[in-house]
Amino acid sequence: MLKKILIALAIIVALFVILPSLTFFLSPGMGGALFEGLMDKITGTQTVGDVTVNRRESRIAIAQLETAPGKPDALSPVIGQAYEVKSLKKENQPVRVEFKYDPSQLPEGISAENLGLFKWVDDGENKFWRPVASRVDTEKQAVIAELDSFSILAVRAPLAFYMTSEEIGSLNSELASLIEEMPDYTCGLFILVDEELLEWSGGDIMEAYMRPEEEQTEYHDCAANPESGVPIESFATIIEREHNETRVQYSIYAIVAWQADEEDSAVLNGFIQDQDGRALPGVKVIAQKIKYSSESGDTATEEDGNFKLELPSGIYRLTVNPKGSNDKYKNCSEEELEIKMHAFGDLADKFERNQAVAKQGPWNEDFTLQCSDYYIDNLSEVPFDQYVVYAQMTGVEKHSLSGQLVQPIRGGYGWEGEWEVTDDIHSDFKVGDYHVTIPGLPGFVDFSQPDSGGQWEDLLYYTFTLKPGMKPGDTFPAHFRRPENAYKDKVTIGAGTTEFSGSGNFSLRMNHGELSGEETAGAIEGDAVGKIVEIYGEEGALIDINIGYYETLTSAPRAQIKKMGNE
Numbered sequence: 001m002l003k004k005i006l007i008a009l010a011i012i013v014a015l016f017v018i019l020p021s022l023t024f025f026l027s028p029g030m031g032g033a034l035f036e037g038l039m040d041k042i043t044g045t046q047t048v049g050d051v052t053v054n055r056r057e058s059r060i061a062i063a064q065l066e067t068a069p070g071k072p073d074a075l076s077p078v079i080g081q082a083y084e085v086k087s088l089k090k091e092n093q094p095v096r097v098e099f100k101y102d103p104s105q106l107p108e109g110i111s112a113e114n115l116g117l118f119k120w121v122d123d124g125e126n127k128f129w130r131p132v133a134s135r136v137d138t139e140k141q142a143v144i145a146e147l148d149s150f151s152i153l154a155v156r157a158p159l160a161f162y163m164t165s166e167e168i169g170s171l172n173s174e175l176a177s178l179i180e181e182m183p184d185y186t187c188g189l190f191i192l193v194d195e196e197l198l199e200w201s202g203g204d205i206m207e208a209y210m211r212p213e214e215e216q217t218e219y220h221d222c223a224a225n226p227e228s229g230v231p232i233e234s235f236a237t238i239i240e241r242e243h244n245e246t247r248v249q250y251s252i253y254a255i256v257a258w259q260a261d262e263e264d265s266a267v268l269n270g271f272i273q274d275q276d277g278r279a280l281p282g283v284k285v286i287a288q289k290i291k292y293s294s295e296s297g298d299t300a301t302e303e304d305g306n307f308k309l310e311l312p313s314g315i316y317r318l319t320v321n322p323k324g325s326n327d328k329y330k331n332c333s334e335e336e337l338e339i340k341m342h343a344f345g346d347l348a349d350k351f352e353r354n355q356a357v358a359k360q361g362p363w364n365e366d367f368t369l370q371c372s373d374y375y376i377d378n379l380s381e382v383p384f385d386q387y388v389v390y391a392q393m394t395g396v397e398k399h400s401l402s403g404q405l406v407q408p409i410r411g412g413y414g415w416e417g418e419w420e421v422t423d424d425i426h427s428d429f430k431v432g433d434y435h436v437t438i439p440g441l442p443g444f445v446d447f448s449q450p451d452s453g454g455q456w457e458d459l460l461y462y463t464f465t466l467k468p469g470m471k472p473g474d475t476f477p478a479h480f481r482r483p484e485n486a487y488k489d490k491v492t493i494g495a496g497t498t499e500f501s502g503s504g505n506f507s508l509r510m511n512h513g514e515l516s517g518e519e520t521a522g523a524i525e526g527d528a529v530g531k532i533v534e535i536y537g538e539e540g541a542l543i544d545i546n547i548g549y550y551e552t553l554t555s556a557p558r559a560q561i562k563k564m565g566n567e
Contacts, residue, residue: 053095067082075199083099095150117131118131127208129154132145143155175193234256236254266342268363269306269365272366274369280301282301282329283300283322285320290317314340314342318336320336320369329369331377370406372405376419384396384429392432396427399424403419403462409465413541423545425460426456429454448499453492454490459487461482464530466532470532486521492515493514496512543561544556
């Protein structure tokens with residue numbers, strides 16, 4: 001007899017322990033039906049009204065309510081009846097609950113697939129329906145849920161389904177756009193969506209829903225580096241509209257954060273040479289991260305012209321800076337490009353994204369720099385003493401000139417051909433007293449003020465061609481351009497008294513503190529004239545460049561054309 005009892009107990013244990021695992025090896029329909037059927041045999045079932053649970057009356061109590069809680073004229077009504085479900089004994093396994101629904105009772109525009117099971121929440125201050133995880137079986141015309149806590153339950157349609165399809169589509173698009181911002185080198189993803197639905201009429205809350213905390217987040221961890229940083233994108237949206245004299249407000253706040261590579265996982269190799277194929281050792285290579293963080297790295301080429309950079313994954317601006325590397329490369333062009341490097345891309349749970357772009361490296365970038373035998377690299381100081389709007393302005397302009405021969409011309413001297421020159425200008429000036437004649441008034445007006453002056457800076461790019469056969473005194477055309485806002489100036493007037501006086505008894509005095517002002521100027525381009533000052537044969541030449549729009553200058557900046565090795 002004892003042996004038979006032990007065998008029976010073993011079978012029961014098998015039903016509870018082995019069969020749930022066994023369902024993974026069966027088809028979903030077969031496994032689910034088999035397990036549910038066996039559980040129903042063991043635990044029993046009961047039906048009250050439209051509700052069926054897989055527990056006997058001794059374990060679960062079901063009571064149909066005459067009136068569902070909440071506002072009777074709420075936008076999303078209860079479908080059928082509300083029921084109070086109570087647990088009479090501790091349940092170790094979830095309880096399956098089925099609520100039958102009548103399709104004829106569905107509100108206009110709501111399909112059966114939209115329905116869900118809702119739990120009534122009453123914490124003394126807030127009272128609203130909260131959805132629970134459920135599914136709809138349209139063949140059985142039932143909403144089914146697995147519950148481990150109990151309350152007043154009813155079938156309803158979520159308020160979200162009362163928003164227009166355009167509104168819901170817009171919100172989904174905004175969330176999708178955040179996920180699309182995820183960089184290629186992302187190894188982990190975190191999504192948080194907090195939403196609230198409110199319905200009210202005449203100032204009274206009719207319905208309220210907050211997304212349950214356990215349903216707010218979705219997390220996909222890094223397989224390789226779960227402790228990495230999380231750059232963040234987010235949006236918040238509130239939609240309010242009228243529906244049958246009832247106001248509905250839908251608020252959603254979403255955060256998408258991704259885990260980034262914080263190790264030096266991306267490796268970049270490269271080679272730098274000149275236009276003749278000669279390796280350039282000692283050239284500086286700088287990588288600056290473009291987005292989400294400020295990581296940077298730099299190195300210099302080896303004797304064979306090769307370089308190697310190890311960086312965190314990301315999008316970088318790669319700059320080859322020969323002028324800042326070594327004086328012997330000041331006649332070489334600077335190169336720049338944008339590069340994406342993401343050394344690990346798979347998420348731990350294979351979150352869907354474009355794996356085609358998740359290149360694993362290593363990355364290789366080679367550069368060919370244009371290096372000229374002739375260059376310009378010198379500082380030119382141009383003093384000026386000029387009246388501008390009747391004010392005497394004195395100062396010094398400092399021109400930092402740099403450039404190189406980019407396209408030589410065969411024949412003649414080696415420095416003849418097309419040139420590209422940069423003129424970086426910094427000026428300091430002072431403004432003195434001045435006289436001004438005012439039309440309609442006899443005589444003049446004297447103007448005096450405390451010491452005043454300022455600074456300006458500018459950046460100009462020139463292109464011009466020096467042709468064979470040119471002699472000292474010959475001129476040549478040049479074209480210049482200025483980038484947007486490259487010109488900046490600042491004027492300061494010291495604290496003191498500014499005085500106006502003129503013919504007759506006219507006078508005006510103003511006491512004031514220090515005054516200052518700043519401004520910038522937009523992009524311009526135009527023509528200038530250059531002049532050959534001296535020629536040193538193959539060794540170079542001396543030239544002037546007359547900047548046509550600077551009327552204050554009494555002389556032009558002077559540039560020394562030099563040959564490499566003859567400095």
